[in-house]
Amino acid sequence: MLGEIHRVVSALLRRLGLAALLPWVVALASALLFAGCSAPAAKGGGLARVKKAGVLRWGGDVQGGEPYVYADPKDPNRLVGFEVEIAAAVARELGVRAEFVQNDWSHLVPSLERRTFDVILNGFEVTPSRIGKVVYSRPYYVFAERLMARKGDPSIVDFASLRGRKTGTLAGSLAFELLRGHADVVMYEGTEEPYQDLVTGRTDAVLLDDIIAARYGVPKPELRVVGDVRDGYYAVGVHPDDADLAAAIDAALGRISKSGELEQILTRSSLWNERQARLVAWSDADQDQMLGKPPPPPPLGRGHVWLFVKGAGVTLVVSTLAMGLAIPMGMLLALARLHGPRPLARLAGAYVEIYRGTPVLLQLYVLYYGLLPYLHLRQHLEARGLGALAALEPLFVACVGLGMNYAAYEAETYRAGIQAVPKGQTEAALSLGLSLPQTLRRVVLPQAFRHSLPNVTNDFIALLKDSSLVSVITVVELTKQMTITAVDVRGWLGPGLLCAALYFAMSYPLGRVARRLEAKLEGQRPKAAAP
Amino acid sequence: MITLRGVKKTFDGRVILRGVDLEIDEGGVTSLLGPSGSGKSTLLRCINGLERFDEGSIAVGDAVYRGGGHPDDPRAVAAIRRACGMVFQQFHLFAHLTAEENVALAPEVVAKLSRAAARDRARDLLEKVGLSSRAHALPRELSGGEQQRVAIARALAMEPRALLLDEPTSALDPERKGEVMDVLAALAEAGTTMVLVTHEPAFARALGGRVVVLRDGALAASDARSEPSPHRDPDADEHD
Numbered sequence: 015m016l017g018e019i020h021r022v023v024s025a026l027l028r029r030l031g032l033a034a035l036l037p038w039v040v041a042l043a044s045a046l047l048f049a050g051c052s053a054p055a056a057k058g059g060g061l062a063r064v065k066k067a068g069v070l071r072w073g074g075d076v077q078g079g080e081p082y083v084y085a086d087p088k089d090p091n092r093l094v095g096f097e098v099e100i101a102a103a104v105a106r107e108l109g110v111r112a113e114f115v116q117n118d119w120s121h122l123v124p125s126l127e128r129r130t131f132d133v134i135l136n137g138f139e140v141t142p143s144r145i146g147k148v149v150y151s152r153p154y155y156v157f158a159e160r161l162m163a164r165k166g167d168p169s170i171v172d173f174a175s176l177r178g179r180k181t182g183t184l185a186g187s188l189a190f191e192l193l194r195g196h197a198d199v200v201m202y203e204g205t206e207e208p209y210q211d212l213v214t215g216r217t218d219a220v221l222l223d224d225i226i227a228a229r230y231g232v233p234k235p236e237l238r239v240v241g242d243v244r245d246g247y248y249a250v251g252v253h254p255d256d257a258d259l260a261a262a263i264d265a266a267l268g269r270i271s272k273s274g275e276l277e278q279i280l281t282r283s284s285l286w287n288e289r290q291a292r293l294v295a296w297s298d299a300d301q302d303q304m305l306g307k308p309p310p311p312p313p314l315g316r317g318h319v320w321l322f323v324k325g326a327g328v329t330l331v332v333s334t335l336a337m338g339l340a341i342p343m344g345m346l347l348a349l350a351r352l353h354g355p356r357p358l359a360r361l362a363g364a365y366v367e368i369y370r371g372t373p374v375l376l377q378l379y380v381l382y383y384g385l386l387p388y389l390h391l392r393q394h395l396e397a398r399g400l401g402a403l404a405a406l407e408p409l410f411v412a413c414v415g416l417g418m419n420y421a422a423y424e425a426e427t428y429r430a431g432i433q434a435v436p437k438g439q440t441e442a443a444l445s446l447g448l449s450l451p452q453t454l455r456r457v458v459l460p461q462a463f464r465h466s467l468p469n470v471t472n473d474f475i476a477l478l479k480d481s482s483l484v485s486v487i488t489v490v491e492l493t494k495q496m497t498i499t500a501v502d503v504r505g506w507l508g509p510g511l512l513c514a515a516l517y518f519a520m521s522y523p524l525g526r527v528a529r530r531l532e533a534k535l536e537g538q539r540p541k542a543a544a545p
Numbered sequence: 546m547i548t549l550r551g552v553k554k555t556f557d558g559r560v561i562l563r564g565v566d567l568e569i570d571e572g573g574v575t576s577l578l579g580p581s582g583s584g585k586s587t588l589l590r591c592i593n594g595l596e597r598f599d600e601g602s603i604a605v606g607d608a609v610y611r612g613g614g615h616p617d618d619p620r621a622v623a624a625i626r627r628a629c630g631m632v633f634q635q636f637h638l639f640a641h642l643t644a645e646e647n648v649a650l651a652p653e654v655v656a657k658l659s660r661a662a663a664r665d666r667a668r669d670l671l672e673k674v675g676l677s678s679r680a681h682a683l684p685r686e687l688s689g690g691e692q693q694r695v696a697i698a699r700a701l702a703m704e705p706r707a708l709l710l711d712e713p714t715s716a717l718d719p720e721r722k723g724e725v726m727d728v729l730a731a732l733a734e735a736g737t738t739m740v741l742v743t744h745e746p747a748f749a750r751a752l753g754g755r756v757v758v759l760r761d762g763a764l765a766a767s768d769a770r771s772e773p774s775p776h777r778d779p780d781a782d783e784h785d
């Protein structure tokens with residue numbers, strides 16, 4: 015595996031003309047690997063550890079919401095949900111107390127590997143790519159992959175009809191693994207957004223667990239249930255080194271299934287149905303069938319590198335266009351703040367403070383899911399025969415959203431740059447009869463630009479990295495590609511290094527170019543041709 | 546040509562000019578002397594519209610500024626700035642432009658000359674101040690004396706009716722003062738109207754013309770002999 019990474023990374027670096035960096039990258043990789051190995055690896059000590067601590071720490075994400083794990087509406091300090099009850103019952107069977115640990119859903123597995131908690135218990139589907147990474151207990155819920163489409167769209171009839179169609183689902187879900195290579199998958203990080211985008215026509219279908227579909231999709235009058243594609247299972251995920259803990263949890267789940275307690279819990283959340291009857295008589299044969307024979311993970315190969323390069327392309331395009339917006343917009347904001355009439359200066363000041371004072375993630379979210387659906391962009395485009403452009407909406411919002419955010423930072427950079435130009439320069443220009451706008455354009459701004467250039471470069475490099483946030487609005491850029499591939503190849507090191515190398519390959523030349531440009535502006539300018 | 550009537554200027558309630566009356570005629574040099582902090586620079590800046598004043602009026606030709614709160618007529622500001630070229634103690638050459646571009650900027654941008662015509666004019670003026678060979682140098686590649694000569698050429702490029710000079714040599718080494726002095730002497734010879742703020746009575750005498758002294762916020766007419774004794778070294782007055 016490491017040899018493979020070495021081969022891929024070194025080929026990549028060589029192609030980029032950065033072969034000199036190879037020793038560095040290898041050193042970094044070894045350091046990471048070493049750190050990984052030195053983590054405590056007490057084989058089979060899981061159950062003893064949990065018992066000694068007297069607490070079973072279970073990881074989940076309250077963002078998944080009702081009915082899994084969510085804050086009690088009557089008492090927001092208390093967590094409720096069927097998984098809270100199951101965790102409590104399992105812990106009780108083990109003779110310990112249950113303790114919830116909040117963790118981003120898409121990073122539950124790496125957190126389990128780092129032992130942020132003892133087990134994963136949160137709509138944790140049994141998927142081929144996870145089998146082998148974690149030990150699964152017997153299931154505590156049988157779900158159905160439910161397909162939904164718009165009422166007005168009869169073209170979606172079954173799984174097969176999804177071929178090439180835009181289909182929304184959660185990143186890292188079983189549905190994602192089913193859809194990949196078949197439909198044009200649009201990945202979301204929340205449960206509400208896929209259905210919202212299906213209503214507005216950003217996607218053609220959504221494939222997700224029946225629990226999610228029932229809560230978020232079915233209530234929307236514009237949508238219809240197409241049917242169930244297949245069954246799937248929620249089970250408890252345990253660290254592979256904690257085989258004894260896995261066995262104990264398995265036994266505990268068996269007891270609460272057989273005693274009828276599980277049925278009561280699921281019934282309280284209106285989740286009990288025929289499918290769940292299987293849970294009571296669950297046998298070892300069922301478990302073997304559920305786990306199946308997982309295909310061996312594909313090695314990190316050429317195909318992945320190509321996907322990464324594509325992701326890097328998206329990152330570069332989004333960052334460049336966003337900066338292309340941020341620079342002129344920031345300039346206007348800075349000028350409005352320094353020289354505009356008072357109301358305009360105030361407005362520009364407010365813009366800068368608000369955009370700097372709120373998370374860019376929130377801005378992207380509000381823009382894409384909050385504001386844009388009301389503009390009916392898609393309908394306008396389709397009316398003009400430009401429906402194909404609608405597919406670029408996420409990319410467009412990514413550029414505009416990041417651009418508007420960075421404009422605030424650029425505005426401050428330019429303001430500092432303008433203020434760094436000595437007052438004498440302005441006075442000399444005014445005394446010659448130049449107007450204020452002429453003075454700004456011909457004297458102040460060209461000098462301010464030089465003062466600002468290093469900061470603009472820094473901002474651009476920061477933007478390259480910040481652009482990874484646009485995955486919340488379904489744009490698959492470099493970092494997102496990395497997380498997808500990491501699940502695929504069952505490892506983070508290779509994809510992580512490749513991802514880091516690509517970011518570096520983009521930001522390093524940028525820094526170089528900027529330094530050269532600075533030196534050029536600073537130093538000898540080409541002498542004007544003699545007359 | 547330039548007429549000041551009762552010009553009063555305060556900074557944060559501190560009275561700097563108490564009501565200055567001054568008449569400057571076409572042709573000839575008016576030297577403005579006075580102790581440090583007496584408001585000489587402030588007076589020049591008021592004439593050029595770089596500083597507002599509280600009371601009184603300043604007229605250059607037909608254009609007039611009035612003191613007080615009301616905003617200046619932009620046409621009057623433009624007309625006065627065109628009529629009065631300003632030379633600063635610290636030169637203030639545009640740092641990103643060559644000597645030639647410094648001189649050519651205003652003719653091109655304000656007088657709307659073609660780029661070629663503006664450059665021609667710049668080259669002529671640089672020749673006049675003896676800097677043809679340095680036309681393509683950036684300000685930081687020039688000595689202080691060279692920079693100030695470029696600044697004089699720049700002020701002359703708009704063909705002003707008067708030059709306002711604020712201690713044009715006091716930031717220069719003694720051996721560099723001479724070259725700027727020669728340029729100013731030649732301009733005086735040619736009958737250029739100049740208002741020269743200086744610490745150095747010898748300088749004022751060398752250019753001839755009238756000497757006025759600013760003291761306690763008001764002007765007192767004077768001739769050079771009433772200022773510090775002539776046998777004193779002019780440079781000794783630098784730092785009063």
Ligand SMILES: Nc1ncnc2c1ncn2[C@@H]1O[C@H](COP(=O)(O)OP(=O)(O)OP(=O)(O)O)[C@@H](O)[C@H]1O
Nearest residue numbers: 556557561579580581582583584585586587588712
């Ligand atoms: N922008 C300003 N704000 C407040 N006070 C100022 C300002 N500019 C000048 N002053 C004050 O006004 C007074 C006159 O300053 P000015 O520069 O006109 O004097 P000066 O006669 O030119 O002196 P010097 O011979 O040292 O150049 C000084 O006391 C100075 O501190």
Ligand SMILES: [Mg+2]
Nearest residue numbers: 585586587711
């Ligand atoms: Mg002064």
